[in-house]
Amino acid sequence: MSVQENIRTLDSHGIAGREIARRLGVSRDAVAKYTGQQNFSPKPPTPVPRPAGSAVAGFEDTIETWLTEDQRRPRKQRHTAKRVFDRLMNEENYTGSYSPVQRFVRKWNDQHRQAGEGFTELVWPAGTAQVDFGQAEAIIAGIRQILHIFVVTFPFSNMRFVQAYRGETAECVCHGLRTVFDHIGAAPRHLVFDNATGIGRRVGTKVVEAKVFGAFKLHYRSESRFCNPYSGNEKGNVENAVGFLRRNLMVPEPEAATLQGLNDILLTRCMALAETVHYRKGLPVSELFAQDVAASLALPGVGFDPVRYESRTADKKGNILIDGNTYAAGSSFHSRTLTVGLRHDVVEILDEHSAPVRSFPRAFGVQAETIFEPAALLPLLVTKPGAWSHSQLRPLVPEPVRDWLDNATATNRRRLLSAVEAASGSAGFDAAITAADLLIQRGDTPEIAALGMLARRLAGGTSPAVENVDLSVYDVFTTGSFTSLNTLTGEIA
Incomplete structure (x- = not known):
């Protein structure tokens, strides 16, 4: 100038x-x-044409046809520039590079963008929460696992909470929401979901919700809303929070002895984030979150039990099928109609009178083997001791007990299994098997009375000595030379 x-x-x-x-x-x-020159007013920059733009010459009509057809497809199933490039190479013998194709597709999309496309900034009132799931790895009891992280955010304050689960069922959602509600001492008035959180689905204007979630809303008086399909931007706060929490709370992978222990750690770390300053409002998140809590609903006097009850008929072996997995109720329940209670972590089986029968850790994904409680197999083995050799229980017992049962007669095998069954009822299966193992290693006969007493001591935390007690010191009381004992002097008369 x-x-x-x-x-x-x-x-x-x-x-x-x-x-x-x-x-x-x-x-x-x-x-x-x-x-x-008369006019020196600033002018907008004019893009300079890139060289080699003619590389797509002759392919323009084909590309435009593909992109035009995309207008009728869901957004997540439309051509990307990379997909156009791949199809040109495979189907149209295109020999040029990727860059000209990318520029052509970008220019075409810019020219055909609808006026109503794009995102608008949404304003969320205090007392509103957004809910979503993501995935992350963690180490539980030394085992690396892929977990489903359940995220609840409050967009007004940008407060964020996360809990980890092994699935994305309605029971997991309700349990996670209750955990957050109990922690903050309030229930948000409005809950915003998408179509992938397991508690409901929106098709057009129709929303179908899971029954357990409907009961959950009645319990806490909260209202729910589902985003339009393929419109995650309608709950952008929680969409961003999923990635943020995964990067900041789960890198490196957190370790815990149990899943509940991991969730306690995550909740503590979430509360630490409340001390940060809001990225736009310039106030501590904790101060803004206090307004979220004040605008929410008071909790009822009792917490919601997130359980779903369903009816199942056991097969001839006493097994029932739940979410693609087989659970063993027990042979005595064959062909009977039972009730199953599904929680986020437990499957409970109840009989026709709603009395608890069995309880199992809930399995997610398809398990190849039948899920069973070892003690449930004992009654059938007592009746049919010959089935021991091919029983599901055999690989689970320690080697001394397994060898003893393998070599025992049918009568002795029945006696030991009966003793284990009786002890399991009062002390638990693990304590009963450990007691049998100790007795066999001592060389004792595992009778019902001895095994039951030892199992109860083990269940109570008392570990008896393994070695035998030397009783020879009492032989003096049975010898003929012993006559009387002087209790005053301690001398033999």
């Missing part, structure tokens, strides 16, 4: 163009250009 300004200044003083060029050391053409 300084050279241009000098040319214009000298010209304003009536100096000839040749002289201006001589003084400033510029060409006469430059002097003529800037002295003759």
Whole structure:
């Protein structure tokens, strides 16, 4: 601008163009250009055409046909520039590079963008929560696992909570919400979901919710809303929070002895985030979150039990099928109609009178083997001891007990299994098997009375000595030379 300004200044003083060029050391053409220019107002930049743009020449109609057909497809199933490039190479013998295709697709999309496309900034009132799931790895009891992280955010304050589960069922959602509600001491008035959180689904204007979630809303008086399909931006706060919490709370992978222990750690770390300053409002998140809590609903006097009850008929072996997995209720329940209670972590089986029968850790994903409680197999083995050799229970017992049962007669095998069954009822299966193992290693006969007493001691935390007690010190009381004992002097009369 300084050279241009000098040319214009000298010209304003009536100096000839040749002289201006001589003084400033510029060409006469430059002097003529800037002295003759009338408008110096700023103009928008003009894009410079990239070279090699003709590489897609002859393929324009094909690309435009594909992109036009995309307008009728869901957004997540439309052509990307990379997909267009791959199809041109595989189907149209395109030999050019990727960049010209990318520029063509970008230009076409820009020219055909609808006026109503894009995102709008949404304003969320206090007392509203958004809910979503993501995935992350963690180490539980030394085992690396892929967990489903349940995230609840409050967009007004940007407060965020996360809990980890092994699935994305309605029971997991309700349990996670209750955990957050109990922790903050309030229930949000409005809950915003998408179509992938397991508690309901929106098709058009119709929303179908899971029964357990319907009961959950009645319990806490909260209202729910589902985003439009493929419109995750309608709950962008929680969408961003899923990635944020995964990067900041789960890198490196957190370790815990149990899943509940991990969730306690995550909840503590979430509360630490409340001390940060809101990225736009300039206030601590904790102060803004206090307004979220104040605008929420008071909790009822009792917490909601997130359980789903269903009816199942056991097969001839006493097994029932739940979510693609087989659970063993017990042979005595064959062909009977039972009730199953599904919680986020437990499957409970109840009989026809709603009395608890069995309880199992809930399995997610398809398990190849039948899920059973070892003690449930004992009654059938007592009746049919010959089935021991191929029983599901055999690989689960320690080697001394397994060898003893393998070599025992049918009568002795029945006696030991009966003793284990009786002890399991009062002390638990693990304590009963451990007691049998100790007795067998001592060389004792595992009778019902001895095994039951030892199992109860083990269940109570008392570990008896393994070695035998030397009773020879009492032989003096059975010898013929013993006559009487002087209790005053301790001497033998």
